[in-house]
Amino acid sequence: MKLFHRLRTVKPKTFDIVLSLGLTCAVGTGVYQYYKYQCDSLLEAQETPKKHSLFPENMMKKFKKAPELNLELPVVEAILTKAPGIPPPIDRDYPVQLVVNLDTTIEVKPISKQYKYPYWTFNGTVPGPFIRARVGDVMQVNYLNLDETGMAHNIDFHCVTGPGGGAEMLLAEKDEEKTGFFKLLTSGLFIYHCAAGPVPSHISNGMYGLMLVEPEEGLPKVDKEFYVMQSEFYCEPSDDDPKLMEHSYANGLDEKPTYVVFNGREGSLIDTPLLANTGERIRFYFGNAGPNLSSSFHVIGAIFDKVFREGDLVSPPERNVQVTQVPPGGATMIEFEAIVPGTYSFVDHAIFRIEKGAVGFLKIAGAPRPDIYHGMDRPKRCPGCKLHQ
Ligand SMILES: [Cu+2]
Structure with missing residues (x-):
């Protein structure tokens, strides 16, 4: 002193x-x-890392109110999950202003054991993150374009009522952030995708994901939920890098895909199978980004006891279905019980597509069920088969 x-x-x-x-x-x-x-x-609190600015002024923008909607709703940031993960069920009985933060970057990652591919992504992943909302929510989308190549991008949400599904409001040039507010009037399971021109290129390079809008009463509880999305990639080998595939618009026009895959790459759900136990109820949120092919989705050795066709969660489901059709730009919700243990393959039953990657595994653990499934000899696998493990 x-x-x-x-x-x-x-x-x-x-x-x-x-x-x-x-x-x-x-x-x-x-x-x-x-x-x-x-x-x-x-x-x-999020599973997907964000690249939105951390400075206070952007925080204020992220959570700004929507005075035009004349609503005073609690503001909640959406939990976004990377496939095959699903955000937890919604346990509230009131609407919120649901803040969804999405960005776009180009990510060079393996598309097969042999090749890499420069994916166009939402939040760094293909498919983009799973979004879970409740009918009546006002979704606030903050979309940040971090694509360094200079391309403009946007988002068309199939769950949004209004021209373009929000695409024009969210069109973002390089390093630009756009915000849109959308009241969710309709429940269902929906696709979202980039709709910037040329749209086929933006979709077939990886810019899509799934969004669930739960009905007011929510969905029945199940034990395991999985996010699986089918899509095609149209490629040709790069002249500059023997380990790189590049996008081929010509192959897309001819509808001759190089890869037809689940969750973004060949072997994604073979290297990391989905896991469940006998006695559990399983729910697939299955989307088909296309852009060209319909999917004939099938789990070999299981019968779907409920299929909510076209993502319609209001009508009574179809019962006891073997194969369900999912169009490009569509989605379906599938449920069944895990009864007999073992490895189950799921495929697009347009079966040549397993050679292009359309196969994954669901491994069910538990005690054998000889009362249901029993042979006199030991199980034997066919050599070179891609379906059985
Ligand atoms: Cu785009």
Whole structure:
């Protein structure tokens, strides 16, 4: 304290300036750290990392109100999950302003054991994240275009009522962020995709995902939920890199896909199979991004006891279905019981497509059921078969 008084006596003006600057820096750092802590806590709750700016002014934009909608709803940030994960069921009985943060980057990742591919992504993944909402919610979409190539992108949500499904409102140039508010009037399981021109290129390069809008009463509880999305890739080998595939618009026009895959790449759900146990009820949220082919979705060795065709969650479901048709741009919700343990293949039953990647595995663990499934000899696998493991 003596030194403090001595300094103040000797150089009062200089000392006051230094003291003021010091206090300003300390308060400023504290405010920044507070906002950064708030942002970090929020982001840690998400499974998908965000690239939206962490600065306070953008936080205010992220959670801004929608006065035109004349609503005062609680503001909630949506939990977004990477396939095959699904966000938890909605347990509220009231609508919210649901904030959905999406961005676009180009990501070079393996498309097969041999090749990589420059995917156009939502939040860095193909398919894009699964979004779960409730009918009556107002969805606030913050869309940030981080594609360094300079392409413009947007999002057409099939669950949105209005021209373009929101695409024109969300068209974002390079480094631009767009925000749109959409009241969800209709329940169902829906596709979203980029609809910037040329649309076939934006879809067939990976820009799509699934969104569930739950009915007011919610969905019946099940034990396991999986997010699986089929799509095609139209490719030709790169002239510059022997390990890289590039997009071929000509092959897309001819409807001759190089790959027909589940969850973005060949072997995605073979390398990491879906897991369940006997006695569990299983639900698939299955989408088909196309862009050209319909899917004949089938789980070999299981019968779907409920199929909500076309993603219609209001009408009574179809019962006891072997194969269900899912058109490009469509989705379906499928349920069945895990009864007999073992490895189940699921395929597009247009069966040549298994050679292009349209096969995955569901492994069901549990005690054998010889009362249902029994042979006199040990099971034997056919050599070279892609369906049985
Ligand atoms: Cu796009």
